[in-house]
Amino acid sequence: MLSLIGTAATLWLALTGKLELYIHPRYVPFTVSMALLAAAVSIAGFIMRQERSEDPGHPDAGVPVPGRLRAAGSLLMVTAAVLGLLILPPSPLTAEAANHRDLNRSGTLSRHQTSDLLRNDPGTFTLRDWASLLRYSPDASYFADKKPTVTGFITADPQDPTNVFYVTRFVVSCCTVDAQPVGVPVRAPGWQTQFKTGNWVAATGGFGPNPNPESTNPILLTDAQITPTTEPERPYLH
Incomplete structure (x- = not known):
């Protein structure tokens, strides 16, 4: 029963496009195939078990029905599975989860991949691309005439939470x-008066030096136009 519930949940998430909230899109076909295979095996196993229990000569024939406690436990497990997999709506990772993981570490591109970006059109760059460029900062002059628009949810800068926040997204490999x-x-001094951590925003601005000498971010977006926005249908970057 649990296997069939899991299969139903997987297929429902795939049909509604929500399975990508749990796995990378490239793994969706494989996951759906494995779910269907698991369902077929479960059904075949159930049929074989029924046939054995109805065979008077089989050792399992005549075995008493499980007690009330075991039945209640099974019902509880099935109820929890239905509630967690089929009823409660799936939700993406939040700003709270981001605060417990290292920002701009393993999620950015490698130094070599970032160097390759310099040959590409900045108009095609994603938030991940800009985060990678800022991490490896090829040269301050590179950012002088750039004015990107980045979209994500707000996480406060732990070094200067009053004046700086990050436009953040998760990268799923x-x-x-x-x-x-x-x-x-x-850089947006007093940003907490207009926004809260976790709010989705689109920020457009130019790059400039960070006036905070103790910050590990020598360059950041300054004088940015910050606009509230809704969470996109596909909130993760891949």
């Missing part, structure tokens, strides 16, 4: 278990 946050720092 395999599944949400390995998801890593990346973000672009935005």
Whole structure:
């Protein structure tokens, strides 16, 4: 029963496009195939068990029905599975999860991949690309005439939470278990009066030097136009 519930949940998530909230899109076909295979095996196993129990000569024939306690436990497990997999709506990782993971570490591109970006059109860059460039900062002059728009949810800068926040998103390589946050720092003194941590925003601005000498972010978005926005249908970067 649990296997069939899991299969139903997987197929429902795939049909509604929500399975990508748990795994990378490239693994969706494989996951759906394995779910269907598991369902077929479960059904075949149930049929074989029924046939054995109806065979008078089989050792399992005549075995008493499980007691009330075992039945209640099974019902509780099935109820929990239905509630968790089929009723409660799936939700993406939040700013709270980002605060417990290292920002702009394993989620950014490698130094070599970031160097390759310099040959590409900045108009095609994602938030992850900009976060990678800021991490490896090829040269301050590179950012002089750039004015990107980045979209993500707000996480406060732990070094200067009053004046700086990150426009943040998660990068998923395999599944949400390995998801890593990346973000672009935005200088906006007093931002808490207009926004809260976790709010989705679109920020457009130019890059400039960070006036905080103790910050590990020498360059950030300054004088940015910050607009509230809704969470996109696909909140993760891949």
